Amino acid sequence: MDAPQRITRVRREYNSWVGSETMEDYALRYTPQRFRKWSEWRVANTAFGAASFLILEAVGATLLVQYGFVNAALAILCTGLIIFLAGLPISVYAARYGVDMDLLTRGAGFGYIGSTITSLIYATFTFIFFALEAAVMAYALELALDIPPAWGYLICAVVVIPLVTHGVSVISRFQVWTQPLWLVMMVVPFGAVAVMAPETFTNVVRYGGESGAGAQFDWHLFGAALTVGIALITQMGEQADYLRFMPAKEPGKGLRWWAGVLAGGPGWVILGVLKMLGGALLAYLAISHMVPPDRAVDPNQMYLAAYEYVFSDYGWAVAATAIFVVVSQLKINVTNAYAGSLAWSNFFARLTHSHPGRVVWLVFNVLIALTLMALDVFRLLEDVLGL
Numbered sequence: 001m002d003a004p005q006r007i008t009r010v011r012r013e014y015n016s017w018v019g020s021e022t023m024e025d026y027a028l029r030y031t032p033q034r035f036r037k038w039s040e041w042r043v044a045n046t047a048f049g050a051a052s053f054l055i056l057e058a059v060g061a062t063l064l065v066q067y068g069f070v071n072a073a074l075a076i077l078c079t080g081l082i083i084f085l086a087g088l089p090i091s092v093y094a095a096r097y098g099v100d101m102d103l104l105t106r107g108a109g110f111g112y113i114g115s116t117i118t119s120l121i122y123a124t125f126t127f128i129f130f131a132l133e134a135a136v137m138a139y140a141l142e143l144a145l146d147i148p149p150a151w152g153y154l155i156c157a158v159v160v161i162p163l164v165t166h167g168v169s170v171i172s173r174f175q176v177w178t179q180p181l182w183l184v185m186m187v188v189p190f191g192a193v194a195v196m197a198p199e200t201f202t203n204v205v206r207y208g209g210e211s212g213a214g215a216q217f218d219w220h221l222f223g224a225a226l227t228v229g230i231a232l233i234t235q236m237g238e239q240a241d242y243l244r245f246m247p248a249k250e251p252g253k254g255l256r257w258w259a260g261v262l263a264g265g266p267g268w269v270i271l272g273v274l275k276m277l278g279g280a281l282l283a284y285l286a287i288s289h290m291v292p293p294d295r296a297v298d299p300n301q302m303y304l305a306a307y308e309y310v311f312s313d314y315g316w317a318v319a320a321t322a323i324f325v326v327v328s329q330l331k332i333n334v335t336n337a338y339a340g341s342l343a344w345s346n347f348f349a350r351l352t353h354s355h356p357g358r359v360v361w362l363v364f365n366v367l368i369a370l371t372l373m374a375l376d377v378f379r380l381l382e383d384v385l386g387l
Helices: 040-052 055-097 101-145 149-158 167-196 199-206 219-243 254-264 268-288 299-307 314-352 358-374 377-386
Strands: none
Touching (some): 040 254, 055 219, 101 149, 101 299, 101 377, 314 358
16 A cells, blocks of 8 residues: 655745735735725825836937837837736736736736746846836936946935835835926926927927938838837836725725726826827937937936926026936836835745745845946847847
8 A cells, every 4th residue: 555645835934024014015915905005096196106217218219219200109109009908907907806916927827837937027127127217317416416327326226225115105105295296397398398499399200310211100110119118018017016005996986996097007108108209309309409319318318408498507407307317216216126026025935935025125126226237237228128
C-alpha cells in the first residue's frame, strides 16, 4: 500500500509593517468596504491627479518633431480612443470589487503565473515612468536653481518617499491641495499664447517634423507614432490602484458613482490627449524661438517659452515654469511610486513567499528609477516608449 502523500503548506512570512493598514493599503488582497471610506469625488480627484504627468507633453512634442503634426495628431487621437475603450471595463471592475491590477488579471483568466508576470511588466512601467518624470523635475531644478542634474535626480527621487509611505491616505490629501494650483498654472500659458501669438495654433498644423517628411499623412509615420503613444495605456493600471478605494454604489447615487469612475478611470485620457496636443504646440513654439528640436521636447523649455508670454521678466517666467513642473511631477510620481510598490509586493510575494512590507518595495522601486535617471533615460524617450 502506498504511503499517504504528505503536503507541506508554505506560509508567507510578514514583518510588523504589514500590520499597519494605513502603510500597507491592502497590497496583497482586495480592499474591504470598511477601508473604502472616502467619497466618490475624493477618490476620483486622487486618481485624476495622475494626469498631471508632463511626459504627456514630452510624448506629443517628440511625435511632432519625429513625424510631423498631421501624423502625430492622428496618432494621439487614436491613442486616446484605444486607451478609453480599454480602460473603461478595467475601471468599472476595480471600483466595483475593490481589486488592483494583480487581482484583476487573475480574475480575467491570466492565472497565477500570468498575473505574476503581468505584475512584473507593470512594475517595470512604474519605475521607467518614475525615472522619466523625475528627470523632467530635475531639469526644472537645474533651470531655476542651477542644481546639477546628478544631485537633482537624487532630490527628486528621495522627496517622493515620505509622501507615499502612508499610502492613499496621504496621497489623496496631497492631490486635493495641489490640484487647483496645477490646473491654473497649466491653463494660463496656453491662454497667453492664444492671445499674444495666435498664429502658433495655425502654423503648427503645417509643421512636417525636423526632417520635413511628415508634412503629409503617411501610414508608416502614423503607425510609428501610434506605437510610441500607445505605451501610455499601462497608465490605466495606476488608475485602478486608486479606484479600488471607490465606495460601493448606493441606491439613488448611481450617477455620482459612475461620474467618479469615469473621471478617475478612463477620463484621464481626455485631458491626456489635450496635453499631448498641447505639448506638440508648445514644442513648435519653442522651436520658433530658436530652441533646438532635441531640447524643445523637454517640458521645461516648452512651458518656459509659453510663460514668457505671461511674464515680461525672464526670471519670473523661469520661477513659474519651475514651480509648475515640480508640482506636476510630484503629483504623478507619488502615483508611480505607489503603484510600483503594489506591483513589486505582489510579484515578490509570489516568487519568495514572503512579504517584508509595501514600503520596502517602494524604496526598491525608487532606487531602480534613480539608476535609470543616472543613465539619462529621458534622452531616449522615443526609443524607451517604442520598446
